[in-house]
Every structure is written in structure tokens, then in C-alpha cells.
Amino acid sequence: MTRRRAQKKLAVWKFASCDGCQLSLLDCEDELLHLAGRIQFAHFMEASSALLRGPYDLSIVEGSITTPRDVERILEVRRRSKFLVTVGACATAGGIQALRNFADVKEFISIVYARPEYIETLTQSTGIANHVHVDYELRGCPVNKRQLLEVIVAFLVGRRPNIPAESVCVECKERRTTCIAVAQGVPCMGPVTQAGCGAICPAYGRGCYGCFGPKEKANVDALVADWRLNKSVSEDQARRLLHTFNAWAEPFRSAGCSPGVGPIRKDLCD
Amino acid sequence: MSSVSDLVGRCFRVSSDVLGLLIRTLRDDGYIAIGPRKVGESIQLEVLDSAEDLPRGWGDQQDAGTYRLVRRSDAAYFGFNLGADSWKKWLDPNRKLLWRAKREGESWEVEQAHTQVRRMAFIGVRACELAAIKIQLRVREVSRLQSNSTDTNSSALSAEVSVEAPEEPFLVGLNCSQAAATCFCASVHTGPAFASGCDLVLTEVLNDDDHYFLIQILTKRGARISSQFELQTSIADDLAHIDRQVAQVSDSQSRQLNISNPVDFFSRRLEHSHWDDVAARCLSCANCTLVCPTCFCSTVEDTSDVQNAVAERWSRWDSCFNLDFSFIHGGSLRSSTRSRYRQWLTHKLGTWHEQFGSSGCVGCGRCIAWCPVGIDLTAEVKYLSQATR
Ligand code: SF4
Ligand code: SF4
Ligand code: SF4
Ligand code: SF4
Numbered sequence: 001m002t003r004r005r006a007q008k009k010l011a012v013w014k015f016a017s018c019d020g021c022q023l024s025l026l027d028c029e030d031e032l033l034h035l036a037g038r039i040q041f042a043h044f045m046e047a048s049s050a051l052l053r054g055p056y057d058l059s060i061v062e063g064s065i066t067t068p069r070d071v072e073r074i075l076e077v078r079r080r081s082k083f084l085v086t087v088g089a090c091a092t093a094g095g096i097q098a099l100r101n102f103a104d105v106k107e108f109i110s111i112v113y114a115r116p117e118y119i120e121t122l123t124q125s126t127g128i129a130n131h132v133h134v135d136y137e138l139r140g141c142p143v144n145k146r147q148l149l150e151v152i153v154a155f156l157v158g159r160r161p162n163i164p165a166e167s168v169c170v171e172c173k174e175r176r177t178t179c180i181a182v183a184q185g186v187p188c189m190g191p192v193t194q195a196g197c198g199a200i201c202p203a204y205g206r207g208c209y210g211c212f213g214p215k216e217k218a219n220v221d222a223l224v225a226d227w228r229l230n231k232s233v234s235e236d237q238a239r240r241l242l243h244t245f246n247a248w249a250e251p252f253r254s255a256g257c258s259p260g261v262g263p264i265r266k267d268l269c270d
Numbered sequence: 271m272s273s274v275s276d277l278v279g280r281c282f283r284v285s286s287d288v289l290g291l292l293i294r295t296l297r298d299d300g301y302i303a304i305g306p307r308k309v310g311e312s313i314q315l316e317v318l319d320s321a322e323d324l325p326r327g328w329g330d331q332q333d334a335g336t337y338r339l340v341r342r343s344d345a346a347y348f349g350f351n352l353g354a355d356s357w358k359k360w361l362d363p364n365r366k367l368l369w370r371a372k373r374e375g376e377s378w379e380v381e382q383a384h385t386q387v388r389r390m391a392f393i394g395v396r397a398c399e400l401a402a403i404k405i406q407l408r409v410r411e412v413s414r415l416q417s418n419s420t421d422t423n424s425s426a427l428s429a430e431v432s433v434e435a436p437e438e439p440f441l442v443g444l445n446c447s448q449a450a451a452t453c454f455c456a457s458v459h460t461g462p463a464f465a466s467g468c469d470l471v472l473t474e475v476l477n478d479d480d481h482y483f484l485i486q487i488l489t490k491r492g493a494r495i496s497s498q499f500e501l502q503t504s505i506a507d508d509l510a511h512i513d514r515q516v517a518q519v520s521d522s523q524s525r526q527l528n529i530s531n532p533v534d535f536f537s538r539r540l541e542h543s544h545w546d547d548v549a550a551r552c553l554s555c556a557n558c559t560l561v562c563p564t565c566f567c568s569t570v571e572d573t574s575d576v577q578n579a580v581a582e583r584w585s586r587w588d589s590c591f592n593l594d595f596s597f598i599h600g601g602s603l604r605s606s607t608r609s610r611y612r613q614w615l616t617h618k619l620g621t622w623h624e625q626f627g628s629s630g631c632v633g634c635g636r637c638i639a640w641c642p643v644g645i646d647l648t649a650e651v652k653y654l655s656q657a658t659r
Contacts (some may be wrong), residue, residue, distance in 0.1 A: 034576040153576055162571055166556060166592045169642070173560040174364050174586070178312040178354060181642045183337045191555035191642050215554075216593050217607050222551045226643045230335065 008057040008156065011043035013077050015063030015070050016097055016125060020142035021088035022046045022062055031149055038156055054080035058155055061134075064090040064097060064125045071122075071131060078132040085151055086128045089141035089245040093213055096141075098125040098248035102257075126248070136161065141211040141245040144196050165216050167191050168208050171199035180205060187227045187241060192218035213246040220255035228259070235259050277493035281509060282501035286474075286481040289347060289393075290321035292442070295498045296391040301440055304360055305393030306350070311339055313353040315360065318393065325350060332450040332635070335644025345481070348394060348474050351450035354640050356563030357392055357403055361439070368570070368583040378581070391440035397461030398453075400443060400468060401632040402563035408626050409566050440491065443468035445512060447476075449519045452635030454648060457526035460632040462519040470496060473512050484508050525648045527633060529619060535654075536620035540612070544653045549608035551643055556589035558637035558645070559614065564630045567595070590614050615647060 012022060026032070026047060042052035059081035065071055078084060089095050100108065101124045109116045128134055138151055147163055154161035164170070168190035172179060180202050181188040188207035190199065194215040201208045214220070220242065227233035233241070242256030293303045307316040308325040318324065329342040329349045342349045367383040395403070446453075446462050455461035464471050469492030473484040484504060487493050529535050559565040569588035574581045588595050590613045596603035604610050622630035631647070638646045 031576045038578070149576060150573075153574060153578075157574055157578060159572075159574075162573065164592070165594055166589075167553070169555040169557050170560065170587075170589070170592070173354075173557070176309075176314065176355075176359075178310050178314070179337075179557065179640060179642065180311070182335060182354075182640050183311040183339070185336070188642070191553040191557070217554050217605070219551075219553045219607065222643055223553055225551075226335070230644075 007038065007040045009042040009052065009054070010039050010152075011054065011056040011059045011077075011081065012041075012046065013043075013059060013061045013063075013073075014045070015061065015074065015091070015128075016066040017063030017088065017090040017095065019046065019062070021091075021140075021148075024087075024142050024145045024148055025060070028145055028149055035149075035152065039152070056081050057083060058152070059084045061086045061091050061128050062088055064094045064127060065122070065131055066097060066125045067121050069120075074128060074131050083135045083155060084128075084132070085136045085138060085155075086134050087138045087140075087143045087148065089139065089211060089213060090125075091128045092137045092139060093127050093246045093249035094125040096245050096247070099243060100125055101248055102243070124248075138163070139194055139196055139212040144198065147196050164195055166195045167215050168193045168195050168197065168199050168202075168212070171195045171197070172202050175199055175203060177203045180207065181231075185231050187231050187233050187237075189223070189241065192220050192223050207241075209241060209244055210252060211245045213249050214252055218251055220251045221260070224255055224259045274493045274497050275490055277487045277496060277501075278490060279487070281484055281486045281504045281512075282496075282499075283504050283508065284483050284485050284499050284501060286347070286483060287321070288483055288485070288499050289324065291499060292393070292495070293318050293320055295495050296393075296440065299495065301389045301391035303391050303393060305442075306348070306353070308339070312337060313339070313350055313355075315353075315355040315357065315392075321347075324348075330450065332452045332639045333644075334452070334638050334646045335641055337639050344476055346447070346474060346476050348444055348447060348472075351446065351448070351453065352396065352399070352634055352636060354561045354636060356561065356634070356636065357395065357399055357439075358406060358563055358566070360390055360392070361403065361406060362566065362568075364587045366585045368585055370583075371581045373579045387437070389437050389440075391442065393442045394444040394472075395441050395468060396444060396446055396634075397464050398455040398632040398634045399563060400441065400464065401455075401460035402634065403441075404467065405564045405626065405628060405630065405632065406566060408628070409564075412626055440495070441468040441470075443471035445471065445473040445515060446519050447474055447515060449522050450635060450639070452525065452638045453523050453633065454525040454527055454635060455633035456520040456523050457528055458629060458631060458633040463516045468492075473515065475511065484512060486512075525635065525638075525646070527619075527631065527648045527651060529651065532620045532629065533623055536616040539654050540616070542654055544650065544656075545608045545612050547653070548611050548645065548650055549606065552591075552607050552611050552645055553643060554591045554607045554610055555642060556591040557640050557642060559589040559591060560587060561636040561640045562618075563634055563636070564618075564632065565589070569595070590617070615650065619647075619651070 042056055086092050105123045109119050113119050151161045180186040186207045189210040190208040193208050193210045194212045196212045224238050227238055238259035239256045242252045246252050296303045303318045304315055305318045306313045306325055307323050308328055313325050324347050326347050327342050327345050329340050331338045331340055369380055369382050371378045371380045443464050469489045471486040475482050487496050567588045568585045571584045591610050593602050604613055618630040
């Protein structure tokens with residue numbers, strides 16, 4: 001018996017962000033056409049100005065919370081969403097704009113804006129999960145298009161999305177990239193970063209800079225110890241490597257604040 | 271000329287340009303020739319079209335957490351040691367499609383994946399790697415027997431995949447002319463000497479006024495391929511030369527791994543404080559297992575397409591260092607890095623004996639060189655040997 005299921009309503013929301021993750025969704029041109037038959041884009045301002053009212057079955061949230069208005073709006077989005085997925089480094093960890101969290105925002109405002117009194121902002125940029133319950137987090141700056149589709153498709157058929165929690169190194173091996181940390185002495189964050197991008201950066205000779213955020217059990221101290229001891233990375237360089245798009249995500253956050261030499265090889269101490 | 275089979279068991283000299291002819295002959299015979307090739311900043315195992323593809327004149331320097339390609343002062347064809355690649359990349363590829371299901375109206379049509387049967391010839395297999403290939407074959411055999419005895423009621427969705435066994439690869443062994451600082455095959459008795467198991471074994475001889483290979487012909491098909499070469503009778507000293515070279519490579523190895531009663535060794539040390547020490551340095555990045563020529567674990571991934579019309583099941587390499595690896599209902603059994611490293615080492619060096627009748631380590635040293643933070647299992651075992659706690 002064929003039973004035509006009601007189309008699911010999807011909404012895309014934007015907070016403090018560059019729109020790159022939403023663009024990844026738009027970039028799925030062909031797939032979107034197929035998806036459009038199974039899902040209704042009820043609220044996707046970047047794609048269409050036709051906005052349908054909630055509630056929404058699936059809300060995709062991009063961007064971080066940086067203003068008092070954002071705080072109210074995310075509560076409203078959560079209320080109207082059955083399933084809420086955050087996409088990208090901003091929504092999951094506060095993004096590059098969370099660098100403000102390490103400094104004095106008032107000082108920035110007074111330097112940058114001609115009329116600081118018009119600016120209403122929070123002292124910190126934080127991820128969505130700091131404010132409301134999040135059902136699933138998708139990493140990356142920007143997210144990987146294939147992973148984004150996987151999350152949506154898995155949601156539609158009601159299965160767990162296939163998003164491995166392993167390191168970027170696993171993807172380097174899968175695409176047969178020679179490890180640039182070992183073969184060229186490049187400081188690379190791949191071993192402490194969650195996979196998902198397909199290990200793009202090392203494939204082009206650049207160390208991973210952790211845009212997919214910390215992997216589970218990320219042992220950043222041990223990695224930094226190796227950089228400092230064997231790859232002549234200074235304390236300042238280590239901080240700059242750790243404090244980028246996921247600066248506010250632990251353990252990048254605290255390791256970047258004190259990039260010491262951590263647990264060094266026992267044979268070097270003896 | 272005497273018959274081809276008369277060549278079996280003999281050793282000849284061949285000129286250094288035999289490699290091109292070897293590759294061509296194997297290709298003419300329907301083999302895909304695979305061997306060392308410089309790809310970017312390392313030597314990988316790739317398809318060879320001609321001897322030009324070999325990394326002639328290249329060497330490497332390796333140590334814990336480091337590998338560097340270096341130009342040699344001579345024109346040796348095999349003046350380097352192992353790279354991150356091992357032959358498992360060809361024998362057990364990282365990603366394999368197991369089956370695909372297509373929606374046909376109301377039902378699903380399941381089609382089995384066609385395993386492409388390839389005739390492969392591996393050129394430049396070192397002694398430790400031959401040992402690793404044998405271990406992988408043994409693992410597969412044991413797993414097959416186990417799954418036959420337990421999986422009596424295989425459903426369409428799990429086991430009906432016809433995996434056609436590829437013809438055993440044609441193996442051209444190579445006696446190492448030097449050891450890397452990470453090598454310890456001598457201490458685990460997998461090398462550097464070859465016992466048997468290859469079709470041909472090459473030894474490169476390079477000195478001030480001469481450059482040639484010694485070729486030992488060990489099988490009939492090896493003899494058939496070699497009958498195309500200009501074989502020069504070897505002199506008495508040639509076999510002695512091989513022995514001397516092997517002994518020299520063996521003596522130059524400084525790393526060692528000796529555990530007299532491995533199963534017992536580890537079972538007495540499951541709570542040793544040194545596991546915490548390793549865990550403080552280990553990144554649980556999985557590089558060690560991915561480069562290890564005997565690590566064989568895989569996971570299964572299901573995919574479905576955007577139209578919900580095609581579903582696929584893939585197998586891909588997995589690692590005991592990944593959290594998802596030990597996931598059962600309710601969570602992962604090995605969430606700490608300590609438990610993951612301990613699992614790896616105790617299995618590789620200990621319980622592997624009980625399961626597969628040998629150690630899982632052939633002493634190739636890859637996990638030492640390619641660990642981004644240079645964790646060295648030979649050193650860790652030494653620390654574990656000190657005071658049991
Ligand atoms: S290049 Fe970086 S990400 Fe790739 S294997 Fe090496 S350390 Fe890991
Ligand atoms: S390699 Fe690292 S920095 Fe580069 S895209 Fe992937 S996760 Fe981001
Ligand atoms: S031992 Fe080294 S290569 Fe293996 S998981 Fe730990 S850090 Fe990674
Ligand atoms: S455990 Fe390490 S040294 Fe032993 S076979 Fe595996 S990669 Fe080689």
C-alpha cells in the first residue's frame with residue numbers, strides 16, 4: 001500500500017555568521033531539486049522570500065549568539081522546531097567572532113564605531129547549544145556539503161546520520177595523502193580535529209587548522225608539546241593555530257591560552 | 271635452453287636494467303605491476319608502468335614521528351625503506367562496496383557488489399612485509415571459518431556477498447640494503463632474511479664499479495617470468511654476499527622487541543601505571559593502526575541517496591583508536607585513550623597469539639615513524655616491563 005507521507009517542513013535560520021554554511025546548502029543544486037519533492041522549504045530566506053509559518057519539522061541553524069536580540073530569537077526558533085540542527089563552527093562553537101571572548105568588547109566598540117552608544121552586543125559570542133537544546137551538531141567552517149545532505153537525508157528516513165567522530169588523519173589516509181606533519185614537519189591540527197572535511201588542507205600541503213573543531217578526547221596538550229619540542233613552534237604561533245574558528249571550543253580554548261609543553265616523551269625526560 | 275622449471279631454486283646475476291623488463295613481462299602476462307613510487311614527499315605503493323616510475327636515487331631518514339625523503343649520492347633503485355603504505359592497501363582496500371539495493375516500485379532489488387578480480391604483481395616486497403601479508407591471509411582465513419560456524423542463517427542483508435578471492439599476487443621480494451632507524455624485524459624474527467613465500471627475490475648490488483641484481487627464483491611462475499631475462503650464472507660469492515648484506519642490515523637495527531611470554535606479559539600488566547603515561551601523550555588519531563600492515567579492522571557504513579531510491583553498504587578501514595569502534599547499545603566500551611592504546615598493544619602483541627597463532631607485529635616500524643607524536647611501541651613495552659603495578 002502506498003502512503004504518501006506529508007512533506008516535512010524545513011527552516012533555515014541565520015544568526016551571527018558569514019552565510020557560508022547556508023551557501024553550502026544552496027550549492028547542493030541537483031540534490032536540492034530531488035529534496036524539494038520530499039521536503040518543503042518553509043523558511044529559507046537565502047533561497048526564497050516565501051516564508052511559511054511554523055512549526056517546523058527540521059530547523060537548520062547557522063551562526064552564533066552575539067546580541068540580546070539573538071538570545072530571544074533562538075528561544076523562539078527552538079519553540080517552533082521539532083528537530084534542531086546547528087551547522088558550522090559559529091553555531092556549534094561561537095565561530096571566529098568568539099575571539100572577542102578573550103578580549104574586552106567595550107574597547108573594540110569604542111575603537112570601531114563612531115557612535116558606540118548605538119551598539120548593543122553581548123560580551124561573548126557563543127554557540128547555539130549554550131542557549132537552547134540542540135538535537136544534532138554539524139561541524140565545519142563551512143560545513144561539508146556531503147555531510148549536510150547526509151544529516152537531512154538521515155532525518156527524512158529516520159536513521160542516525162553517518163558522521164564519524166574520528167580524526168582528520170583517518171581521512172588523510174583514506175585519500176592517500178602523505179602525512180605532512182611527519183614527512184614535512186608541518187604543525188597540523190588533524191590529529192585533534194574531527195573528521196568531515198575529507199582532509200582537504202593536508203592534501204594541499206597545509207596543516208589542518210581545526211575548522212571542524214575538536215575531536216572527542218582531543219589531546220591538544222600532547223600535540224602542542226610536540227609542536228614546541230620538535231617543530232619549532234613558538235608559544236605565540238601555537239596560540240594562533242589553536243585560536244581560530246573554534247577558539248571557544250574546549251580544549252582548543254584552554255590549550256590556546258597556555259600552549260605549554262604538556263606531557264613530553266618520557267624518554268626525553270630520563 | 272634447459273626447461274623453465276630447472277630454474278627454480280637457483281640464483282643468477284642480472285643487469286640493473288632488468289627491472290624494466292620485469293615490469294613489462296609481468297604486464298604482458300596480465301599482471302598489474304605495483305611497486306614503490308615517489309608521490310609527493312614520500313614513497314607509496316602504486317601502479318608501475320615502467321622502471322622509470324621507480325624512485326631511483328632516493329632514500330629516506332626515519333625516526334619516531336618523522337620521515338624525510340633524501341637524495342642519495344648513488345643511483346640505487348631500492349635505497350629507501352618503508353613508507354606509510356603497505357600492501358594491505360591493495361589486498362584489502364580502504365573502501366569496498368558490499369552491496370547496493372535499488373528501489374523497484376514497492377520492493378527493493380539487492381545487487382551484490384562485483385569484486386573486481388585483479389591479477390597483481392608486487393615488486394619490492396620486504397621480508398617483514400611478506401610476513402605481514404601472510405598474517406593478513408591467516409586473519410582472513412580464521413575470520414572466514416568463524417563466520418561460517420556462527421552465521422548459519424545469513425540474511426540477504428548481511429552475508430550474501432560473493433567475495434571472489436583474487437589470484438595470489440605474484441611476489442617479487444627484495445632484500446633490504448639498509449635498515450631504517452625504526453626497523454626491528456630482526457628482533458621479532460620476520461626479517462631481514464627471506465625464508466620462502468615469494469616467487470622471486472631480488473638483491474641489489476651497487477658498488478664503485480658495478481650495479482647489478484641477484485635474482486633468486488623460488489617458484490615455477492617465477493621461473494617462467496625470469497626465463498625472459500638474460501640470466502648470468504652467479505659466482506660462489508654471490509650467495510655469501512646476500513648473507514653478508516642480511517647480517518649487516520640485521521646488526522644495524524637498534525630498536526628491539528622481545529617479549530618471552532606475551533599473553534602472560536600483558537595479562538599481568540593490565541593495570542600498569544604506564545598506560546596512563548602513554549595515554550597522556552597519545553592523540554587517539556589512529557595513524558598507527560592505519561599504517562600498520564597487519565591491522566585489519568573495518569566498519570560498515572550504510573548510505574541512502576536523496577531520493578531514497580538507492581541504499582548502499584560499504585566497508586571501510588576502522589581503528590580501535592576511534593570512539594565509534596567500540597560502540598554498543600548504550601555507549602562506547604573504550605572511551606578513554608588509555609583503554610584504546612591498551613587494547614591496541616595488548617591485542618597486537620599479546621592476544622593476537624591466542625587468536626591467530628603469532629604476534630601481530632612484524633617489526634616494520636611504521637607505527638613509530640607515522641605517529642605524529644612519535645609514540646614508540648618498543649619503548650612503551652620497555653617501560654611496561656619495569657615494575658608491574
Ligand atoms: S597531515 Fe595532519 S591530518 Fe593528515 S595524517 Fe598527518 S597529522 Fe593527521
Ligand atoms: S583540514 Fe582542517 S582546517 Fe582544513 S578544511 Fe579540514 S578541518 Fe578545516
Ligand atoms: S599511538 Fe600515535 S599514531 Fe597511534 S593513536 Fe596514539 S598518537 Fe595516534
Ligand atoms: S605494530 Fe607497528 S611495527 Fe608492528 S607491524 Fe604494525 S606498524 Fe609495524
